[in-house]
Amino acid sequence: MTYAAAVPAAAYDPGVQLLLVEDDAGVAAALVETLEGAGWGVTHCRRGDDGLHQVAGADLVVLDLGLPDMDGLDFLRTLRRASTVPVLVLTARDGDGATVLGLRAGADDYLVKPVGQAVLVARVHALLRRSRVEDTAREGAATLAWGGLALDLGARRATRDGAEVALTATELDVLEALAAQPGEAVSREAVQLHVWGTPALGRSRSLDFFVASLRSKLGPDLPLHTVRGFGYRLGG
Structure with missing residues (x-):
């Protein structure tokens, strides 16, 4: 399988960072060459767990479903509880059933190997463009207030x-993650991704501690609600 760089770097998005989760070294090397040739930075991980620890800085994920430590669909489900980062599945799993499963698990696009390099680059570019529009639409106010309590997100x-x-730096990070979506339920994984850079569950007890500390320090003015089986909601 050959993925030679097909598009001049200047045609696309400088400064964008992609995360490639692919266990086959040869395929990964060819994909990195193609994606870097299109002007994007690429971080490569072989294992799903490593990918979950690298996703915090990624603008888009290119994901193989056949990983050595977990199924790619499980990677997708975990990631989707934490992040809306665009995910392009690039896999050998063919057929309508496999495609439907991937899209239902949270993929934004699904390509079956082998795929032409120009198609791959164009699909990545399209997902990045769509994500940029959605991010702009989500921008909101920088200050929140409840009774005698005020939070300035810009000044932390x-x-x-x-x-x-x-408040400690970590307490501010937790509060900032929740305040970014006031009145909406935010998953534990999303908070963990914002604070520690991974949605993996190993930080659950630490998160419980910092939420309890925030409630103690900020008192009854803080409308921080537990959403059973999911996460937390600030306000509402």
Whole structure:
């Protein structure tokens, strides 16, 4: 399988970082060459668990479903509880059934190997363009307030009745992750991805500790609700 660079780098998106999760070294090397040739930075991981620890800085994920440590569909399901980053599945699993399973698990696009390099690059570019429009639409206010409590997201500063509340950097990160979607349920995995760079469940007890600490420090003005079996909701 050959994926030679097909499009000049200047035609696409400088500064974009892709995450490639692919266990076959030869295929991965060819894909990295093609994607870097189109002007994107690429981080490569062989294992799904490693990919989950690298996804925080990615603008798009290119995912093979046949991974050595987990099924790619499980990777997708875990990622989708934490992030809306675009995912392009690139796999040998063919047929309508496999495609439907991949899309239902959270893929934004699905390609079956082998695929022409120009098609691959064009599909990645289309997903990045769509993601950029959605990110712009989600931009919102930088300050939130509930009763005597105010949170300035830009300054990373919380005050109660005008006096600053001493929060640690991690407490601010947790609060910021929840405040980015006021009134909406935010999954535990999404908070963990924002704070620690991975949606993996190993941080669950740490997250419980910091949520309890926020409730203690900020008091009853903080409408931080537990959403059973999912995560938390700030406000609403």
